[in-house]
Amino acid sequence: MLIDPRTFANRRETALIQSDEESPELTQEFIVANRLGIHARVAAQIVKVACRFESEIFIAKSEAAVNAKSILDVMSLLCPYGSKVFVTARGPDAAQALNALAALFQTKFGES
Amino acid sequence: MNDHSSLTIRGIGAAPGIAIGKAFLLERGRIPVPRYRLFGEQAVAEECKRFEKAVAEAEADLEAIKKSIKTEFREHARLLEVQQMILRDPSIYDESLRYIKEERTNAQLAVIKSLRKAKELFNSLSNDEYAKSRIADVNAAGDRVIRILAGQNHTNLEHLHERAVIVAHDLSPADAIQLQAGRTLGIVTEIGGSVSHTSIVARSLGIPAVTGVENAARLISNNDFIIVDGRTGIIIINPGESELRFYTNRQDEISAYLKQISRHAHLPAQTSDGHRVSAEANIEAVEEIVAAKDNGAEAIGLYRTEFFFMNRVELPDEESLYRDYHDLAELMAPSQVTIRTLDLGAEKLTSWCPTLEEANPALGLRSIRLCLHYKEIFKTQLRAILRASAVARNIRLMLPLISGMEEIYQARRIFKEVQAELSAKRIPFDEDMPFGAMIEVPSAVAMADLLAQEVDFFSIGTNDLIQYAIGIDRSNEHVAYLYEALHPGVLRFIKQAVDAGHEAGIPVALCGEMAGEPLYVPILLGLKIDSFSMNPVALPRVKNLIRRSSMKECCRFANQVIHMRTASEIEQAVSKMVMRKFPEEFHVFDPNWTGNSTLAVPNKSGS
Structure with missing residues (x-):
């Protein structure tokens, strides 16, 4: 599992990380379309999927970006219905990771 | 031994029965946390290991709880999953390790x-309510690890090693679901009413419980000897000899009585004058068949299919549904199994179920309406049921929340479509599978005569029918007092549905909580209900009363009752009737207790 060594404070301020040559960085925009927004159980789903990939994955909303592999981070992002978020994956399997997360967002996390 | 030190306190009787035993205080918070610095690399490495082990242990504990969760509380398993993830969150896990390594703090302090x-x-965060519950999640997860590190994990219920009465401010859903029926003699909580989560769990496990006992955790100390009467809500701390004798006798009476009637639970549900009805079980998982059969279920009167659809990201596929229904049918054969199609709605939110923005979900797109709207989900389930019906030809199909003919027509059309598809593929199914409707909406009662011509059986779902008939939400504390099963309007609805069914020559079952209440046996028999379907635990008592009732007398009684004007008048008549006809049932269970009312302790133990 890839571990992000940075602390909360740092991470909250992190803007989208920069791409480097070896590992591609991909970003995609999503709208949180389920009525309840990203609540605890949805956050758990996101983290579960994110942890399957080697890439670093971040979810950004306005200024803040959080680690998609941290349930606390994702739960703290407070994304109600209609929020616009950017999901960024950087690493060897960035494309697959983004696809998997896109599927979650697009199916409204199985909610409505 | 000092008789004068006994103290009697009162709460709300939430689950009947008497518990006598040592108190086990479930106290949370206030764990002394040692703080020290670690010297040397070796100490640091060891402390890291200790921390990692504690997290693994906490994780395993949570996993064990998750596995032991009763099917009806599976939704809460998700909470535990969130806790597990929090434990492994880099911000907790890696951070704690970082504190240990870099600042050389001990593990507890690091956590x-x-x-x-x-x-x-x-x-x-701006959303207070949300923030509060997330903090509660974080605390619950952290608490577990800190307690393990402190070697103090015994206040978790899974570490309750001797039989005891659990005393707590409140039981969290996580606590409630890990109650071990064998070790938990009784439950006392400071908050909660008779419809709280704790009460429901306690009742389903048959554990006596008293809730709403102010200051219970302060007045009762660990290892205090206490008596809990889940009927009257009375708790006696350090009882005197006479009190102890009284309650021990009561307890013996109850268990002897239950044992005695359980011995006859396998006998058919037939009244003393030869009127045969059926006593059936409501279950929601195949594993419950054992309990149902042990308690004398003659069939499965209600198989709730929702739980297979909950707690999963994707919809269950036909194959897994089929396997489930197949096992159910096979294990119960040749007895009947009534499968209710998906009855999901507002109060049973799942992660996948497409719900809409609804101001009043109880009156919204739910149950059969939802199935007719999302036809593919419905068809998948129907296909699985039909395929399973070929196994032993003992499956009945039951549609919930039918409000009129149109829904029957539509459902029937889809049902026929599925049958045709199966036939085309030469997949066998039971062509004669009974097709029934639940009666739980007033409009269905009004049209029961017409509906009866279209279906093969009725099953009255009183839980919903009572709410819709009286127009109240029973979880709303301001009107909950109006929720009365014996409301004349409700009884008349039941009678109307039964009569319409019988007029058309179809059987009428009752599968709400009412069916499992021994007090209601005479009135329901008198209204000519054909089968009673209930929580398996309730079967022996209900069956016993059915067997001891005379149908003739019950009919006469029902005829009187149906003309009464108020619920309280009916309640009195019912109590009197049961008291007279079944004195030992009265003696043991005190039928004056209906719902929340508390009564004084009977002052004589009687004979």
Whole structure:
């Protein structure tokens, strides 16, 4: 599992990380379309999927970006219905990771 | 031994029965946290290991609880999953390790520090309610690890090793679901009413419980000897000899009585004058068949299919549904199994179920309406049921929340479509599978005569029918008092549905909680209900009363009752009737207790 060594404070301020040559960085925009927004159980789903990939994955909303592999981070992002978020994956399997997360967002996390 | 030190306190009787035993205080918070610095690399490495082990242990504990969760509380398993993830969250796990390694703090302090940071994060959020519950999640997860590190994990219920009465401010859903029926003699909580989560769990496990006992956790100390009467809500701390004798006798009476009637639970549900009805079980998982059969279920009167659809990201596929229904049918054969199609709605939110923005979900797109709307989900389930019906030809199909003919027509059309598809593929199914409707909406009662011509059986779902008939939400505390099963309007609805069914020559079952209440046996028999379907635990008592009732007398009684004007008048008549006809049932269970009312302790133990 890839571990992000940075602390909360740092991470909250992190803007989208920069791409480097070896590992591609991909970003995609999503709208949180389920009525309840990203609540605890949805956050758990996101983290579960994110942890399957080697890439670093971040979810950004306005200024803040959080680690998609941290349930606390994702739960703290407070994304109600209609929020616009950017999901960024950087690493060897960035494309697959983004696809998997896109599927979650697009199916409204199985909610409505 | 001092008789004068006994103290009697009162709460709300939430689950009947008497518990006598040592108190086990479930206290949370206030764990002394040692703080020290680690010297040397060796100490640091060891402390890291200790921390990692504690997290693994906490994780395993949570996993064990998750596995032991009763099917009806599976929704809460998700909460535990969130806790597990929090434990492994880099902000807790890696941070704690970082504190140990870099600042050389001991593990407990390291955890507390990282927890504090995590909580600060939520405190800064604008949504208070949300922040509060996330902080509660973080605390619950952290608490578990800290207790393990302190070697103090015994206040978790899974570490309750002797039989005891659990005393707590409140039981969290996580606590409630890990109650071990064998070790938990009784439950006392400071908050909660008779419809709280704790009460429901306690009743389903048959554990006596008293809730709403102010200051219970302060007045009762660990290892205090206490008596809990779940009927009357009375708790006696350090009882005197006479009190102890009285309650021990009561307890013996109850268990002897239950044992005695359980011995006859396998006998058919037939009244003393030869009127045969059926006593059936409501279950929601195949594993419950054992309990159902042990308690004398003659069939499965209600198989709830919702739980297979909950707690999963994707819809269950036909194959897994088929396997489930197949096992159910096979294990119960040749007895009947009534499968209710998906009855999901507002109060049973799942992660996948497409719900809409609804101001009043109880009156919204739910149950059969939802199935007719999302036809593919419905068809998948129908296909699985039909395929399983070929096994032993003992499956009945039951549609919930039918409000009129149109829904029957539509459902029937889809049902025929599925049958045709199966036939085309030469997949066998039971062509004669009975097709029934639940009667739980007033309009269905009004049209029962017409509906009866279209279906093969009725099953009255009183839980919903009572709410819709009286127009109240029973979880709303302001009107909950109006929720009365014996409301004349409700009884008349039941009678109307039964009569319409019988007029058309179809059987009428009752599968709400009412069916499992022994008090209601005479009136329901008198209204000519054909089968009673209930929580398996309730079967022996209900069956016993059915067997001891005379149908003739019950009919006469029902005829009187149906003309009464108020619920309280009916309640009195029912109590009197049961008291007279079944004195030992009265003696043991005190039928004056209906719902929340508390009564004084009977002053004589009687004979």
